Amino acid sequence: MNHVLVQDLHKSYRDKEAVRGVSFHVEAGEIFALLGPNGAGKTTTLEILEGFRDRDGGRVEVLGRDPGDRAHSAWLRRHVGLVLQDIAVEPYLTVRETIARNAGYYPAPRSVDEVVELTGLTEKSRTRVKDLSGGQKRRLDLALGVIGNPRLLFLDEPTTGFDPNARHGAWDVVRSLRDAGTSILLTTHYMDEAQALADRVAVIADGRIVATGTPATIGGRDHALKRIRFTLPDGCSPADLPVPVSVEDDGAVTASVAEPTLALHRLTGWALDRGLLLDGLTVEQPSLEDVYLGLTADHQPAPVLEPSPLSAAGHRSTP
Numbered sequence: 001m002n003h004v005l006v007q008d009l010h011k012s013y014r015d016k017e018a019v020r021g022v023s024f025h026v027e028a029g030e031i032f033a034l035l036g037p038n039g040a041g042k043t044t045t046l047e048i049l050e051g052f053r054d055r056d057g058g059r060v061e062v063l064g065r066d067p068g069d070r071a072h073s074a075w076l077r078r079h080v081g082l083v084l085q086d087i088a089v090e091p092y093l094t095v096r097e098t099i100a101r102n103a104g105y106y107p108a109p110r111s112v113d114e115v116v117e118l119t120g121l122t123e124k125s126r127t128r129v130k131d132l133s134g135g136q137k138r139r140l141d142l143a144l145g146v147i148g149n150p151r152l153l154f155l156d157e158p159t160t161g162f163d164p165n166a167r168h169g170a171w172d173v174v175r176s177l178r179d180a181g182t183s184i185l186l187t188t189h190y191m192d193e194a195q196a197l198a199d200r201v202a203v204i205a206d207g208r209i210v211a212t213g214t215p216a217t218i219g220g221r222d223h224a225l226k227r228i229r230f231t232l233p234d235g236c237s238p239a240d241l242p243v244p245v246s247v248e249d250d251g252a253v254t255a256s257v258a259e260p261t262l263a264l265h266r267l268t269g270w271a272l273d274r275g276l277l278l279d280g281l282t283v284e285q286p287s288l289e290d291v292y293l294g295l296t297a298d299h300q301p302a303p304v305l306e307p308s309p310l311s312a313a314g315h316r317s318t319p
């Protein structure tokens with residue numbers, strides 16, 4: 001069963017068309033990331049799913065119910081967890097008191113101790129909310145999002161403003177929630193966050209989904225050319241090499257190939273025959289960031305996705 005279904009969603013603010021025909025779904029038990037730059041329409045989409053904003057057109061289902069129908073509001077509030085960009089909490093309550101109070105709003109909440117531990121707040125459970133750091137406050141937001149034991153959790157930019165340690169901590173929390181059976185829809189503009197967390201990703205730009213897939217395959221990433229890179233041995237010229245290469249600005253040479261096994265074999269064989277080493281030898285796959293930048297750059301095709309004329313001869317070409 002799909003926990004979220006969005007088909008041809010449209011939403012305008014006066015003259016601004018913020019969401020222009022967005023479609024995607026979130027399967028039960030997965031982490032799905034809506035990845036896109038600021039202003040892409042992520043929060044608008046999430047707010048429609050949360051029932052906070054009306055849509056202009058399209059079909060939307062959350063746990064099988066239409067969040068635009070007020071008759072479902074109370075039911076959805078009990079079964080869906082939310083972590084918004086800023087939640088108002090009582091500054092003079094402690095962390096534990098805040099979580100315990102919210103637990104009382106739900107019919108079958110998680111245990112307060114479990115949630116305190118899950119969100120890494122054990123040390124801070126007796127601290128007043130007003131004395132928490134930004135990262136700790138955000139973890140409390142996450143705790144409040146999951147105390148109701150939701151089947152589905154919405155996270156809007158869960159780690160914006162975190163330091164690297166806090167981000168990794170939050171990622172661990174999100175993964176353990178998924179492993180405990182909660183489906184998660186998160187928005188982010190961080191490529192590494194989508195890469196680290198998401199089972200599937202949709203890239204959204206200017207109100208449209210431009211690609212959907214797994215972090216490993218999105219935008220043809222798995223079929224894109226790999227880059228073999230090394231420093232040319234002293235006294236050699238690119239023309240001496242058994243594989244066509246191009247020379248980079250930093251003096252390194254690169255060969256772009258669909259499948260690197262044969263080209264590597266030729267290059268390393270060539271070097272060993274001459275008693276040479278290929279300094280700094282690496283094989284690079286285009287990163288999710290390369291793909292994302294290509295997909296979100298104003299209709300510019302990603303350069304990394306185009307077959308290169310420098311592909312080593314005799315290789316299977318990119319499908």
Ligand SMILES: Nc1ncnc2c1ncn2[C@@H]1O[C@H](COP(=O)(O)OP(=O)(O)O)[C@@H](O)[C@H]1O
Nearest residue numbers: 013016018036037038039040041042043044045
């Ligand atoms: N309440 C609003 N009134 C008018 N325009 C808005 C409102 N909220 C968002 N927008 C505009 O809609 C577009 C999408 O915004 P948003 O959904 O917040 O994107 P994201 O969350 O991806 O940054 C942006 O151009 C933004 O300026």
Ligand SMILES: [Mg+2]
Nearest residue numbers: 042043044156
């Ligand atoms: Mg936003």
